[in-house]
Structure formats: structure tokens, C-alpha cells
Amino acid sequence: MNILLFGPPGAGKGTQSAMLVEKKGMAHISTGDLFRSAIKNETSLGLEAKKYMDKGDLVPDSVTVGMVEEELVRQNGKDIILDGFPRTVPQAEALNVLLDKYEMKIDNAFFLEVPNELLMKRLTGRRMTADGKHVYHLEFNPPKTPGVCDITGEPLIQRKDDQEDVIANRLKAYEESTRPLKDFYKEQGNLRVIDGTGEPKDVFERIVDYL
Ligand code: AP5
Ligand code: MG
Numbered sequence: 118m119n120i121l122l123f124g125p126p127g128a129g130k131g132t133q134s135a136m137l138v139e140k141k142g143m144a145h146i147s148t149g150d151l152f153r154s155a156i157k158n159e160t161s162l163g164l165e166a167k168k169y170m171d172k173g174d175l176v177p178d179s180v181t182v183g184m185v186e187e188e189l190v191r192q193n194g195k196d197i198i199l200d201g202f203p204r205t206v207p208q209a210e211a212l213n214v215l216l217d218k219y220e221m222k223i224d225n226a227f228f229l230e231v232p233n234e235l236l237m238k239r240l241t242g243r244r245m246t247a248d249g250k251h252v253y254h255l256e257f258n259p260p261k262t263p264g265v266c267d268i269t270g271e272p273l274i275q276r277k278d279d280q281e282d283v284i285a286n287r288l289k290a291y292e293e294s295t296r297p298l299k300d301f302y303k304e305q306g307n308l309r310v311i312d313g314t315g316e317p318k319d320v321f322e323r324i325v326d327y328l
Contacts, residue, residue, distance in 0.1 A: 118328060119221060121199035123298055124229035126287045127239040128313050129320060131252055133229070134200045136321045141328065144192045147200040150249050151184055152176060157247075173278055173286030175204065175294055182211045189219060199223075204295040209302075225327050226302035229313035229320070233288070240284050244273040258317075 120143075122130040134145045152170060155163030162180065169176045185202055203209040216222055231239075242255040246266050253260050253273060260267050278287065302308035311323050 118224045119197045119199075120225045120227060120328075121202070121223055122227050122229060123201070123204065123295060124313060125231065125233075125236055125291045125295075126284065127236040127243070128229035128231045129239075129317065130200045130229060131249075132317050133227075133321060133324060134198050135252070136317065137198055137324070140321075141196070141325075144195040144197045145200060146185065146188045146192070146197055146202070148176075148181055148185065148202040148204075149200070151188065153249060170278055171283070173283040173290060175290050178205060178207050178211065182208060182215075185212070186215055189215060189221075203298065204291075206294075206297055206301055209298055223307060225309050226298075226305070226307045227309050227311050227324055227327075228299055228302070229311050231313040235314065236288065237281070237284060240279050241281060243279055244275055246271045247274055249276075 122133060124130060131147065134147065137143050138145050152166040156167050165180060166176045203212050239254065243252060244255060245252045246269060251266050251268055260273065264273050266273055299308060309327055311320065313320055
């Protein structure tokens, strides 16, 4: 079973993906994480993506789709979770072409619904390890020792695009480019709208009900 998670910045896509990986053994493909890793490794893809990400703009579709195809091939038939891809209608169309090519399908397109006033709070309070693998929140999921990862002991950092002015631009990009995907997947018949409020484990149960 292959799924995708979409929704506004801070909706909990990464949090739910981590739970699905741990409890269901699925493979996680996050375009945001892939771009951040390319930036860290200073590859040409990373340098290109950084120009857009630092401002909260979307990276061009041409760059993004090729990167996802490589990742689909690398996962070699494992059940996948697409996190943050597609996030434009042209990306969703390009994904359909890839799915046909590799004889795959998306069983459930989960849309995580969270009211705007909660999103800003979730994003400004988010802290994580440098690789983004372990994510906390100052108020909703604080680490045992402030500023330190419970699991690895690494210092926690704040994402560069989690500043209020950049978040505002990310929310604008979401409204303009990503929200229309709801209609796209509704028409395809695999849209599942999930209430993304409440405890992460409650959101997880709402998702698992469909799996
Ligand atoms: P990306 O990294 O995908 O960022 P995003 O979509 O803005 O989403 P976030 O990662 O910020 O939020 P999330 O939904 O994962 O929430 P999380 O679980 O962390 O993309 C970054 C940038 O890369 C984009 O702006 C763009 O430039 C570029 N990009 C990426 N993909 C692209 C694409 N396909 N096309 C073009 N450009 C692309 O949770 C947030 C916080 O809330 C955490 O602190 C968490 O602990 C907390 N939290 C989570 N769930 C709950 C809950 N139920 N209750 C309380 N707190 C919670
Ligand atoms: Mg994320």
C-alpha cells in the first residue's frame, strides 16, 4: 500500500510519517528532507533548492519531479509514504505518469487538516536534530533536557524557514499551489480528509483506520 500525506506547513506530515515508518515499516520519501540533505552536502541540487526554500517559495517542479523519481527507484517496491510531494497540480500529474511507468498506485491521499492559528504555533515552536530525524516542540512535545535530543543527545536546532515572516510566505504558497490538490485527489477518488488536531497518536489512529 502506497500513500501520500499533504497539507499546510506544520500540519504534522513529518510527525505522522515517522510513526508510520516505526509502526508499519513503510519507506518515507520527504522532498523537504531530501532538499535539506542536498543543501547540507552542498550539491548543485541543494544550491538551487536553497534559493527558494530560504524565502519559503516552492522549488521548481522540474527539479523536484526528477528527484522523486530517483527516490522511487531506490525504494525498489517497498510500501512508500510521500510527504510533501506532490504540492502542485503539475507535480500531481507528473506523479501519475511516474506511477504508470513503475506500475504503482497511491491507495490513499491523506489531507491533514489543521486550522491556521495552530500552524504558526506548531512551526515557531518546532526544534529538531540537524538531520531532521527527531522532531520536538517547545510546548507540545518538549525534550526531557531543554535543547537536547532525548534519543541521540545531539543539540536541537530551529529550521531556517521556521521564522514567522518565512512561515507566512510558506502558508501563502500552500494556499495558492497546494490546496488545489484536494480537488485533484477528490476527483481521482482517493482523497481522505484527516482531522490533524489533537494528540499525534490520535491523528495516527485516524490514518491507520484506512490502512
Ligand atoms: P517541507 O519540509 O515539506 O515543509 P512543509 O510542507 O512546510 O511542512 P513542515 O515540514 O514544516 O511541517 P510538517 O507537516 O512536516 O509538520 P511536523 O510533523 O514537522 O518543505 C520545506 C520547503 O522545501 C518548502 O517550503 C519548499 O520550499 C521546498 N519543497 C519541499 N517539497 C517541495 C515540493 N514538492 N515542491 C516544491 N518545493 C518543495 O510538525 C510541526 C510541529 O508541530 C513539530 O514541532 C511537531 O512536534 C508538532 N506537531 C505535529 N503534530 C502535532 C500534533 N498533533 N499536536 C501538537 N503538535 C504537533
Ligand atoms: Mg515536514
